[in-house]
Amino acid sequence: MSASIVDSARPGVPSTVTRAIATRRKARRHKARIILIQCAVVLVFLAVWQFVSGRFIPDLLISSPSQVLPLFWTWLTDGTLAFNALVTFQNAFLGLLVGGVLGIIVGIILGQSTVLAEIFEPFITALYTMPKHALIPLFIMWVGIGAMLGILTAAVIVFFLVFFNTFFGIKDVSQSLVNGVRVMGGSRMDVMFRVRLPSALIWVVAALKLAVPQAVVGVVVAEMLAGDSGLGYLVSRNAGMFNSAGTFAALLALLIAGFLIDRLMSWVTRKPLQWKNANGTS
Numbered sequence: 548m549s550a551s552i553v554d555s556a557r558p559g560v561p562s563t564v565t566r567a568i569a570t571r572r573k574a575r576r577h578k579a580r581i582i583l584i585q586c587a588v589v590l591v592f593l594a595v596w597q598f599v600s601g602r603f604i605p606d607l608l609i610s611s612p613s614q615v616l617p618l619f620w621t622w623l624t625d626g627t628l629a630f631n632a633l634v635t636f637q638n639a640f641l642g643l644l645v646g647g648v649l650g651i652i653v654g655i656i657l658g659q660s661t662v663l664a665e666i667f668e669p670f671i672t673a674l675y676t677m678p679k680h681a682l683i684p685l686f687i688m689w690v691g692i693g694a695m696l697g698i699l700t701a702a703v704i705v706f707f708l709v710f711f712n713t714f715f716g717i718k719d720v721s722q723s724l725v726n727g728v729r730v731m732g733g734s735r736m737d738v739m740f741r742v743r744l745p746s747a748l749i750w751v752v753a754a755l756k757l758a759v760p761q762a763v764v765g766v767v768v769a770e771m772l773a774g775d776s777g778l779g780y781l782v783s784r785n786a787g788m789f790n791s792a793g794t795f796a797a798l799l800a801l802l803i804a805g806f807l808i809d810r811l812m813s814w815v816t817r818k819p820l821q822w823k824n825a826n827g828t829s
Contacts, residue, residue, distance in 0.1 A: 610791040619796040627781075628800050635770065635777040636804075638694050639762040642701020647758065649702070650709030651751060658717025658743070668714070675707045680768050692773040697766035704765040705758040709751065716750030717743050756816045760808055767801065778804070 593612045600611035622628045653671075657664045679700065686699050720743050770779025778801055785793030 607789065607791055610795050614792040615795045615799065618792050619799055622796060622800075628778075631776060631778050631781050632800065632804060634694070635697070635763065635766050635779065638697035638777070639701050639759075639766045642698045642766065643705050643755075643758060643762040645698065646702035646705030646762070647709045647755065650706045650754075651713050653706075654710045654713025655717060655744075655747070658714045658747070664714070671707070671710065675711070679704050679707075679765065683769055683772055686769075687773050693775055696773060697769040697777065700765040700769040701762040704761050708758045708761060709754045712750040712754035713747050716747030719750070720746045752816050756812045759812050760805060763805070763808060 596609070597612050600606045600609055606614070619628075657667060682703065683696070683700055686696055690696055690699055766777065767779035767782075770777035771783040774780035774783070778797060781797040782794060782801070785791075785797055
């Protein structure tokens with residue numbers, strides 16, 4: 548009797564709740580199916596790799612999962628991967644910090660000043676079009692091999708990504724908002740901190756989503772060319788010894804690290820970028 552009263556008083560609630568529960572269950576089942584399919588794809592790939600290795604392609608070239616995975620596990624348990632990954636990501640973080648801070652500062656300065664932007668923006672654009680990895684031999688002459696080489700390479704790559712996003716974020720501010728603050732008696736600093744920087748913040752967040760993996764790429768390339776530690780050095784050292792199992796194990800470590808970084812940055816930047824998309828479509 549009481550249930551019928553509730554149903555008659557709130558006729559839409561039970562069906563709405565039921566539909567919501569059914570939708571969530573359907574979404575979970577769909578996600579579970581996708582995960583199962585992805586696992587099946589990985590298993591099939593490993594089986595084909597194991598089958599062709601030594602039969603159709605020399606295992607010297609592609610090794611095999613039965614050699615790569617045990618070696619990967621050995622490196623994981625004896626600290627080899629932990630040590631080299633720490634070196635790589637520490638240098639990438641320092642390069643990200645240096646390049647990001649400089650990119651934000653220069654982007655703000657040039658975004659605020661039309662005259663300075665007209666003078667220096669073409670030079671920065673010209674440097675941006677140059678392949679950054681081509682500068683590594685020059686960096687070796689400046690700082691030698693080791694940590695500083697990776698930090699400098701990452702900083703240069705990150706600087707341009709963050710600079711351009713900050714610059715265009717500052718320039719993208721609606722002039723009506725700037726005029727409104729000035730009409731109310733706001734100073735240039737008020738315009739900067741109350742209008743321009745909040746607008747550019749979303750652009751900076753978008754830049755960081757791209758800059759973090761690119762910083763890691765820069766460090767890894769520097770380590771491969773002239774490093775003495777790190778995941779990139781691990782790849783080049785094993786490749787130089789024609790140890791295909793070790794090379795693939797190091798590449799597997801980079802693959803996993805890159806995937807985790809991408810997922811982490813997607814999670815960190817999800818809400819700010821959703822806000823920008825919603826704001827841009829409104």
